[in-house]
Amino acid sequence: MLMSKNNIIAFLSIFAFFGLAMYFPFTTPVKINYPKSWPKPVYDFNKNPLTQEGIDLGRKLFYDPILSKDSSISCSNCHLSYTAFTHVDHALSHGVNDSIGTRNSPSLMNLAWHTSFMWDGAVNHLDVQALAPISHPAEMAEDINNVIKKLQNSTSYSGMFYNAFKDSSITGEHLLKAISQFELTLISSNSKYDSVMQKTSSFTPQEENGYKLYKKNCASCHIEPFFTNNQFENNGLFIDSLLNDYGRYGITKNPNDSLKFKVPTLRNIEFSYPYMHDGRFNNLSEVFKHYTKGINKSKTLSTHLKTPIVLSSNEKVDLTAFLLTLTDKNYLFNKNYGFPRALFFSENE
Amino acid sequence: MKFLFVVSCLLNAHILMSQEETSPIQVNISPKISAKDAITIDNLKFYLTNFSLVKSGETVWKETNSYHLIDISKPSSLSFNLATKIDFDEIHFSLGTDSLTNISGAMGGDLDPTKGMYWAWNSGYINFKLEGKSKSTSLEFHLGGYAPPYQTVQKIKLKTTKNDLTIFLNVSEFLNQIDLTKQHKIMSPGKEAQRLSKILSTLFYVNE
Numbered sequence: 001m002l003m004s005k006n007n008i009i010a011f012l013s014i015f016a017f018f019g020l021a022m023y024f025p026f027t028t029p030v031k032i033n034y035p036k037s038w039p040k041p042v043y044d045f046n047k048n049p050l051t052q053e054g055i056d057l058g059r060k061l062f063y064d065p066i067l068s069k070d071s072s073i074s075c076s077n078c079h080l081s082y083t084a085f086t087h088v089d090h091a092l093s094h095g096v097n098d099s100i101g102t103r104n105s106p107s108l109m110n111l112a113w114h115t116s117f118m119w120d121g122a123v124n125h126l127d128v129q130a131l132a133p134i135s136h137p138a139e140m141a142e143d144i145n146n147v148i149k150k151l152q153n154s155t156s157y158s159g160m161f162y163n164a165f166k167d168s169s170i171t172g173e174h175l176l177k178a179i180s181q182f183e184l185t186l187i188s189s190n191s192k193y194d195s196v197m198q199k200t201s202s203f204t205p206q207e208e209n210g211y212k213l214y215k216k217n218c219a220s221c222h223i224e225p226f227f228t229n230n231q232f233e234n235n236g237l238f239i240d241s242l243l244n245d246y247g248r249y250g251i252t253k254n255p256n257d258s259l260k261f262k263v264p265t266l267r268n269i270e271f272s273y274p275y276m277h278d279g280r281f282n283n284l285s286e287v288f289k290h291y292t293k294g295i296n297k298s299k300t301l302s303t304h305l306k307t308p309i310v311l312s313s314n315e316k317v318d319l320t321a322f323l324l325t326l327t328d329k330n331y332l333f334n335k336n337y338g339f340p341r342a343l344f345f346s347e348n349e
Numbered sequence: 350m351k352f353l354f355v356v357s358c359l360l361n362a363h364i365l366m367s368q369e370e371t372s373p374i375q376v377n378i379s380p381k382i383s384a385k386d387a388i389t390i391d392n393l394k395f396y397l398t399n400f401s402l403v404k405s406g407e408t409v410w411k412e413t414n415s416y417h418l419i420d421i422s423k424p425s426s427l428s429f430n431l432a433t434k435i436d437f438d439e440i441h442f443s444l445g446t447d448s449l450t451n452i453s454g455a456m457g458g459d460l461d462p463t464k465g466m467y468w469a470w471n472s473g474y475i476n477f478k479l480e481g482k483s484k485s486t487s488l489e490f491h492l493g494g495y496a497p498p499y500q501t502v503q504k505i506k507l508k509t510t511k512n513d514l515t516i517f518l519n520v521s522e523f524l525n526q527i528d529l530t531k532q533h534k535i536m537s538p539g540k541e542a543q544r545l546s547k548i549l550s551t552l553f554y555v556n557e
Binding site for chain 2: 127144145148177
């Protein structure tokens, strides 16, 4: 019997690695702020403690086209900060590969409370989400390794990685965790709705009536305070025969999941048009028309929509007034979220 | 099980089971491919995880952070140490990663997503990857999946008292059990990935 034997003892290098990895003397810890009434985040911050250095690095990566194959597209091309990190005016996001091009880019906010990512929940953790846009499904390994090679050739990046993780050899883990760190800071909790809930402001009678209508008709799926139940539901859209997107079914292969999509938040809905997974509706009145007149009664239709929603035209106006109270200028125009000019132009390479 | 002879694919993962140099226990992991299969293997990688040692039915030792990516093209991946020195009569481990690992976000070391063992568009680890060619077709088996009902991680228990043991994986037999004219490409979790993972789990054995 042929048999060769190799004994490689890696103790020393392993100890050295952990010794370094656990040594964070110069990082600046950051805590996210959110209303006291909110539940605890789903994201496990112990596994990726936020630091200013990590957030800065993640922010730079988010805005850097170096992450795309031909260095042409950054995350921010499809997720713009002043439009709730979505791609307005594009029903289907334009970008690097077919997988992306079949869906509308969702807004990015309050990600620490998400239990799954993508319209069909294809991604199970924020950290690994970025692998999807920066790689092709069949050739994933090649691509992320290329990205890492490109980053390793940049002295400013190896410095930033060192500052954030005390490890200048850039790893996939640290790349992804840095992007997560920035994304985790994208919190929207300062809308008029929030101040009404905190009793520092009050609804107009119209908004108040809209709030009631929302509670009656929409709150079963778009639950407060995140305006989503984090579940997959069929909200009665007819299938687009060109895209043939069956949503959650594609992931679970369970027929009961056919045509189910993740319930999106309604926060900052004023800015995140066009609406739905394929961006088929351009404005809220089309959305209301769908919920009142356009429901496709297919097998998997959510039980919450089995009885038709009725809204008079006045009620639609009131509901709209309420939905506009979910606009959060603090989030939309937050200077900490925008293009990090200083992080790019201090670079001399 | 008879082998005609072993082609190039002989992996040896030596597990030194002692920090003291005095009584190391070695485990060699050895995928075998017989020449008559006329199969070329370009890529063979899999996770072996959760190593533990059992004596008289009781777990006497468990490896912490027990993740080993075995990669036929990387001799260094075939050699690792289990830091213990203990009497045992069974070695237990899993083929693949457990569900907690699959939902815990970005991890480092052998679990780093740069290792080519992670699905970007349907989160989760590829537990076993075999790519190559047979006479008639290309082979692409990416087996993984942690979500019920299609979990693919497999527990493997082998009886042995040896301090120097080789664990074989009979890759030829795996390919024999699949009708390659019908099934030569699996790229996502599901029934088939689960079925093939179960077959693989029966094809580990120890030299005695």
